[in-house]
Amino acid sequence: MKSIGVERILREFKDQNNFMEVQTSGSTGVPKIIKIEKSHMRASAQMTLDFLGLQKGNKALLCMSPAHIGGIMMMVRAELGDLNLTIVEPSAKPLENLVGNFDFVAMVPYQVAASIDDLHRIKKLIIGGGPISSDLEDQLRNLPNEIYHTYGMTETISHIAMRRVNGSDNETFKTLPGIEIHFDERGCLVINAPALGVKDLATNDLVELKNADTFVWLGRHDNVVNSAGVKLHPESIERKIGDIGYPYFLTGIQDTKFGESLVMVVESDESMEFETFKNHFQALGKYEIPKQIFTVPKFVITESGKLNRKETLNRMAQ
Template sequence: MLIDFNNLKINNLDFETDFEKKINFFLEEWFSDSRTVKVQTSGSTGTPKVFEIEKNRMIHSAKMTCNFLGLQEGDTAFLCLPVEYISGKMMIVRSLERKLKLMISEPSLKPLEKLHSETDFCALTPLQVENSLDKIHLIKNLIIGGAAVSESLKKRISGFTTHIYETYGMSETLSHIALKPITPQPEEYFTVFEDVSISTDERGCLKIFAPDLNVEVLQTNDLVEIKNERQFRFLGRVDNVINSGGAKIFPEQLEALVKKEIPNEAVFLGVKDESLGQKLILIIEGEESEDLIKKVLETQFEKNFHKPKEIIFVREIPRTPNGKVNRRELLDLITP
């Protein structure tokens, strides 16, 4: 299905599938007299909730992304994300704001199977990218969100000429407020959009002020290193920090390091330990493998205490509906 937002007549559109009907419901909500629309959070960092967002703020967010990527009226976009969440809703709003031609595909792990021609813009989760490598070359501008992009995936997409970006944002920032290039020229730091200010609190956690998106200063639990007024590097979530024997360990950094050596999903957790407080363990998704264990133990960790005290293999690592690793559920899974 294709929706031309330069010549939109909702009544003439034939919404057949459940996914298309959800899009229709959102469009009806968007064109209603209400100043707001309802958005559901993923629940990856807390209890899932539904809250209302002002439409004019969503338009500001859409303009930021479209301007950053240089999208023009009449360009094409491809939607294959759930429209219950801000990620899918914002793909529609960007198409509305910039009058794009929006192609619709049911959200799945292989959403690009039916894509046979070039498109100017698409948003995917890392899992969707992993299952769509044979079609990525058809996308001119690709943003990846919903979860961190693993080092192994970065390697697999490094040869593409497509402009691929990792996103930084949350529901409260109306999708992302910063992008980090992965290809064709990778960068270490996220670059924030125009009219977005960043700073840190006493913990070193990122504070965001984007008055066009949210009237309040948004306090995150993300530990960052700020390079300049427009760039920052993500270190990890403060609530994921592992305190082992008095040493603070950032699991996201260790995961990025290990994933340069192994192709499997890998998650570092801290489990209760009488002597250390928390014992550092590594969970690897897949069948137990001595070769994988050897590669992990041969990894050049910066500190000796960064090496996991134990390595556990699980068939499948639990994830939230939009693909993020569910650390709380994983911890429950591997502890009695």
């Protein structure tokens, strides 16, 4: 099947214009429309095809929204690599009503979590659009297929690096061919990718560089909590805590004594006591334990399905 949106995107990609207009996700700011050169899109697609060793005729599945770069680039990869592309409407369980296996599929984390029992039908799976919880990673770690978590953004024309979730070094991202990386004075990743039209793109992602083409993602610079001079990375601590039975995130609030105080925000209609989650904090260091627990009825989610921490925190304050 092909939705109207998919057909429109394919027509636009094949027309005579050199650019396509794509909307950013809005996960760290207001969504905006940017122009992307089609030659750069083809270069990005070829990088992924080469990195994963995909071949002509391989069966691929598009189950992400065609309105954003992740879905658009699945179509471009299929066109460039002559893949056999099946298209379904985005849903939590895209494989549920499909028959057979697939060589290549891209999903967002919530689709992966809902499709655990069907993932064995996918030879090579890439996961994008947000972080993967530690509990989901535990479920994926021993699966026999190739499962990758991707790093990238609309401005880099989807991913520029991947890490093998069920590999021997499952924390380290490896860049795709032709990608150059370093970090700036903040410790944030800077990307150079001539084939993608990307030059000195400074991100807000704090990283630990392993070598010229590998890095470990620590978290967002704008999410760092400075508590009594100790810099805490909420995303890294969240991975240690794992699943608590409720959607949650860690953040900092102003504190007269420490400057900032690390707190946990839980999506719930009911108030939560610290003791409720005490067992989940046992693996944390002294400064990593949240000082308070707050609840909000509903988190703010962007159009592309990502948590908007800043707006959720504003809602909590209100």
